[in-house]
Amino acid sequence: MNLKARQILIFILGWLAYASTYLLRKPLGVIKADLEVSLSISKTELGWLDTALLLPYALMQMCLGQVGDRIGARLTLGMSLILAGLSMISFGYWNTTPVLGLLLFINGSAQSQCWPNCSKILLSWFADRVRNSVFGMFGTCAFGGGIIGTFLAVILQTNYGWRAVYVPPSLIAIFLGILVLIFYRQSSEAGVDIPDREVSDRQAKIGKSSSSLYEIWKIPMVAEVAISVFCLKVVRYCMYMWLPLYLLRQLNYSKSLSGMFSTVFDIGGVAGSALIGVLIDRFYAGRSIFGNAVSVALSTIFLICFNLTCTWGMAINAVFMFLAGAFSSGPDTLLGGSIAAELGEKGNRNAAVATVGLINGFGSVGTFMEGPIIGFISTYYGWSGMFYFMIILSIIGTISCFKAAKIHKKESTNNVTV
Template structure:
């Protein structure tokens, strides 16, 4: 009886611990979802107020491209060079600090009277926001098993597009009701509050006395010790198998995503004669599709594609190019078809975005002996370079060839990204084949 009672107590303790773990998994997932998503409240107004910036600050369309660059160039630079900050300071402190600093740089934009002051504040905001994604990924991965990685990251990625839509809607309302200068302060207040919440709640499982089953590394590397990933330089990471191909694909995917995110309202206004309000609202179809694509891409990979995330990404990016081509072909059919194809482009572009800089990068890094954060930083940094170049290149192409040339440029880059992803899948398949052969040879 004593042995039986001990066994029952052990079972009850395990069940209680499992419920406690699930409770905190939901809490941490929700806090991180809100926290990282809120950064899009700071970014999205730039796509809505471009026409007002053009007239209010008396700048040309070509110069407007540098508004995006001022935000995204520091973002890319910090992503590529300071990805290990989270390893030294801790994910919780890094994420909370990045949010609060970004909000502090955004709030004063309300009173900017010149383009130079706006660009300076955007640079500080972009550099601060760059700290958030690696810290979010690192903290999130510690709370969930390896087997659920694709599905968890897919669902987590919906925050970018839900908050993208919310950011556009809020900016459209504030712009119409109070003028373009009003679009910065309310988002900054929200982000500050979430930064404080992250600092209070965003702790590792080990800090709460919990162990996550099904993780290859349940013991988190202490912050005062140097991990493998923090030792790898950017050039060393670039030489890792699959990193160049995945990085190029990420560059193209993110270029297209941010070009549509920042320029789609302006494109609809200038090329298809939408009003300011309707252009802003119609552009949210892209984010709406992104929500669906991000939410289901992990499920598709895990349940129908047998874990082949790179192949899924290649097929989806190819589909996004076809959807953009259909958008151009049906441009004269009216807003309903515009919204349908923009939503389809969003789903097929944004799903691979989450996979390539999330589960795919983490998997490549772990094959190199625990360099997941290093690889994720480089791949995401290369994607960020795409976001840096989209502003000047889109504005330059539009100045030379007119706004109707924007969508063919998006198609070209989507095709290039698909080619890089298919090449990565081919290399990955060969590696998997050699691993299987070697394992068969060792069987007695």
């Protein structure tokens, strides 16, 4: 098998593997109204269920960032997918909130190791000059998985009831985990040398390792990029977890339509993730952080527009949901993927995986906080309060990303390209 064929295989299998994690995340947002009615769960408790999934996802990703380096990225990713699937297969057949929370906790812990190790294997197969383009296209797996996960959950909910929504996704994740264990290997495992890679496997071995969280945090631009990713992920997960309920209760969409229509944000994410990486490689070569900052600023503007025009009808809702999703999702993927990895490799450091884990883990801290916060805000300040909260965070993310771009500009004299 030639190099291009191997790259295609790795890309497709990695795409499917990470997309399957969203099949195990998105149903919770779709079935919130059912849980509220069937199990008498309050909005605040629904928020805590979000936390049960996303808290371990964030903390385990930061604290266990070196697991893939120690036991192998392929083994870590494959076993994580299998454990995530096993944890959720019986979710719909329990009636108590603590048990549901425990299953979500196991699911989140298992999923925490998927993105860093998936990224490590994917990066090993592609030249540095196409990182943003490859990662942008690869990042569509999160949004494509979100769309598929939502549609699948709605179909299962409509035809079989909410209790069945996790069974097929769990089986899919388990199956893909087995395929990963068999086929998803790093280029070094396959004995393939990738041309035009500045940081080779040999260099990584002899490079200095920054394994402590504090040392990684002190790498220039890591803190600013992490804060920006934090803000982007909070906004994105607010839309993931609460948009269906917002459309149902505030804009009077039907239950099935609110679930389906909420995927417009995800569809925008697919387009934005695929295109923005390519555009940044082409028009912002050597200034990719600045290009991401511009994109985050545009996403803030479109989120404001969506809030101002939410009562103007479905067509206008769709336009601004799509644009907000597109311009926020591209930076989320790149800042937490290719750019994070390059920051971890600066100065011949062997900290790419740990840096990806830290930046994504820090960003995911915001995702577990959003559950109880949004539950509280929507209860006491209404749905408009939720959007004001998201807009403020988006503005903070924009400022932080521009600050990182400014730091990078100062370092440009040292020929550091991020």
